[in-house]
Amino acid sequence: MFKKDFPYFKNSEIAYLDNGATTQKPQCVIDAQVEYYEKYCANTHRSNFGDANKATTNYEGARKILKEFINASGNEEIIFTKGVSESINFIASSFVSKYETVIISSLEHHSNIVPWHMQGRTIGKGLEVVKCDENLSFDFDHFEKLLSQNKNAFVSVTHISNAFGKIHDIKEITRLAHKYGAVVMIDGAQSLAHMKVDVQDLDVDFFAISAHKTFGPTGVGAIYVKKEHLADLLPYQTGGATIHEVDYHGSTLLDSPYMFEAGTQNIAGVIGFAQALEYIKHVGYENIETIEKDVYTYLDKRLREIPDIEFYNDIEDSVGSRSFNIKGLIHDDVGILVDKMKIALRVGHHCAQPIMKQLGIKGTIRVSLAFYNNYTDIDKLILALKKAISMLKD
Structure with a gap:
């Protein structure tokens, strides 16, 4: 029903099932970026002519939209970045040095x-890893043990596993971490495409956000920083747009968020991201969750028709991604063949090699969904998989 809003689907016959890597962009997101470049392309926070003022207004408007979207308490808590990877590196480099242990x-x-x-952290030397069970569920007993043994800890966990779709109970993780005086950062790369996030309700200290996995442009993201930590956060970069006053004896910086956004930002991308968030509000999370649960359940049902399929977790407490292998076959070979049949999915370790090694595998075949996917996409996938398996086993 929603594919009509996305130009990609008007121009392609591909069953796009690689949304964990990046999502497609609705026309309104593309239009917002084109409009900026065609009609009011100017830098922000510098000049005061008409187009520059409009660019600044729309850029700062995007910050307000994101702030309200995740229920942050103030605009100063929203710092734009290139994406989740930069957001995590920013906090790692600018905040975490005083913490003895990262969990x-x-x-x-x-x-x-x-x-x-x-930072030189390895297992037992400033880095600890919470165990998971055979269903990839978070081991809260082990987590609490690590918290009790490491009084000065910084907890950094993913909200939703990009490789397996497993959802962590962030509210409970944060409650326990704060009980022991730990600070919590969440990798929310996979979150906003699938579910409503309220950072105040979750009570997280940092929340890293990706635009391109949320129907927005590539090269854009943000980090939410709880207000109480802003004074302890050091600038990751400095220069243009970050300073209040400079002379050869020293510099004074602006307040957050501007002191953390050095140089010319991805203005068009940020404006496009705002449109992606507005589009999600238009669709509604109630619709998104209903559609995705239905298609995700159908995907699991159809995959189970395939002989010798191996899963690594069930679909309880999971969303978006479903990972599997076929006994006796190499996942790369399957991926190559289904691509020839116009199926877009991902094979490999999904930038999650440690858990793959723990499971004794080199990687998986991953199908990752968005709300614009439907039964037809799944039927095409199953047909392609069965053909590929038949060819590889002959």
């Missing part, structure tokens, strides 16, 4: 692992 989950994307390695 992560077993289901993290490399973007929430490598930044800690760059």
Whole structure:
């Protein structure tokens, strides 16, 4: 029903099932960016002629839209970045040095692992990993044990696993972390495309956001920073647009968020992101969740028709992504063949090598959904998979 809003589907016969990597963009998002470049292209926060004022107004309007969308308490808590990877690196570089231990989950994307390695943190030496069970569920007993043993901890976990679609109970994770005096950052890359996020209700300290996985442009994201932490957050970069006054003896910086947004930002992208959020509000999370649950359940049902299929978690407490393998087949080979049949999905380790190694596999075949997917997409997928399996087993 909603595919008509997305130009990609007007121009392609592909069953697009790689939404965990990036989502398609509705026409309103594309139009907003084109309008900026064609009708009022100017820099923000600098000049005061008409187009520059309009660019600044729309850019800051986008901040307000995002602030309200996730229920932040103030615009100063929303800092625009290139995306979740930069958001996590920003906080890792500018805030976390005073914490003796970083605690992560077993289901993290490399973007929430490598930044800690760059600080010299490894297992038992400033980095701890919460165990998961055979269904990839978060081990809260182990988590509380780690919190009790590490009094000065920074917790950084994914909201939804990009590789398996598993949802972490962020509210409970945050409650326990705060009980032991820990600070919490959430990788929300996969969140806003699927569910409503209220940062005040979750009580998180930091929440990293991606635009391109939320029907918005690439190269744009944000980090929510709870107001009480802003004074302790150091600028990641400095220069244009961050300063109040400069002379050769020193510099004074502006207040948040401007002190953290050095240089010319991705103005068109931020404006486009605002339109993506407005589009989601137009569709409504109630519709999104109803459609996705229906199609996700149908996907699981149809996949189970395939002999020798191997799953790594059930669909309870999961959304968006479904990962699997076919016994005796290499996932890369399956991916190559279904691509020839106009099916777009992802095969590999999905930037989550540690959990793949823990499971004893090199990767999976991942189908990841959005609300514009339907039964027809799933039927095309199943037909292609059966053909690919037949070819590879002959």
